[in-house]
Amino acid sequence: MTTTKPSTEPGLMHRSRVCRVVAWLERVPYALLAIPLRVALATVFWNSAMVKLADWNAALDLFRNEYNLPVLPPELAAYVAVSIELSTPVLLVLGLATRPAAFVLLAMTSIIEIFVYPQAWPTHIQWAAMLLVLLCRGSGKWSLDHLIRQKWDSAR
Template sequence: MDNSTETAAQTSTGTGVLPGLIKQANTLFGRIPDTLIAMIARFSIAGVFWKSGQTKIEGLAIDIVSGEFSLGVPRLSDSALFLFKEEYSLPLIAPELAALMAAFAEHLFPVLLLLGLATRFSALALLVMTLTIQIFVYPGAWPTHGVWAAVLLYLMAYGPGWCSMDHFIAARYRR
C-alpha cells in the first residue's frame, strides 16, 4: 500500500491527523473546570445587572472597572422614574414601585452572585427580570436577553462552583 492510500485509509477510519487533533481538542475543552465557567458567569452577569441598577439611582456610585466611587444614601433617580412611567409601562404594577423593585433587585442579586450566596435563587430572580424585560419592554432585544438567560440557566442548573459561599455553607452542613 502506498502512502496516499494509507493516509486515505487512516482518515476514513478516524485514525488520521485531523480526527486525532479534534479528539485532543475536545478532551482539552472537557477539562475546563465548571468552577471557572461558573465564576466567569457569576461575575459577568452580575456586572450587567449592577451597571443597569446604577443607572436607576443617585447618591451611591460604585464602579470597580472605571474607579468611580461615591458613597452616600441611594435614592431613585428622576430619569428612572421617567423611563418606568413613559417607556417601560409594565402591566399590573405602578411605575414607581416597578422602578424601585428593579433598582433594588439589580443591586441585591448581583452582590449575592458575586459572593456565590443563594446563587440559584439569585439567578432565578434575574431570569424572571430578564423575561419581563424581554416580553414587556424590549422584545426586539432577544439576542442579548438570550445570552443572559443562558448564563442564568447555567448558574441555576450547575450552581456557583466551589469558589462560593454556597459551597462553603453546603460543605459545613455536610459534616
C-alpha cells in the same frame, strides 16, 4: 522484516489533535466556568442599577412613560428593579444564594423581554442562557454556596 510506521495521513493526524483538544476542554472544571458567568451577569445588572441611580428622576420617567409594566405602579416597579439590580449581583459575585438570585434575574429578564423590550431578544436570550446554567448547575465549588453546603453536610 517490515516495520509499520505510524500513519501520517493528514486526516488522521487532524482528527487525533481535535480529539485531544476536545478531551482537554471537557476536563475544564465547572467551578472555573461558573466564575465568568457569575461576574458577567453581575456586571450587566449592577451597571443597570448604577445608570438608574445616577439619575433617579430619569429612571422614574422611564418606568412611567416607556416601560409600561402591568400590575405594579411605576414608582414601585423602579424601586423593585433597582433593588434586584443592586442585591443579586453581589450574591452572584460571592456565589451566595446563586440559584435563587439566578431565578429572580431570569424572571426579571423575562419581564423585560415580554413587556419592555421584546425586540432585544438577542441580548435577553444570552442573559437567560447564562442564568439557566447557574440555576441548573449552581455557583460551582469556588463560592460561598459550596462552603455553606460543606458545613451543612458535615454538621449532619
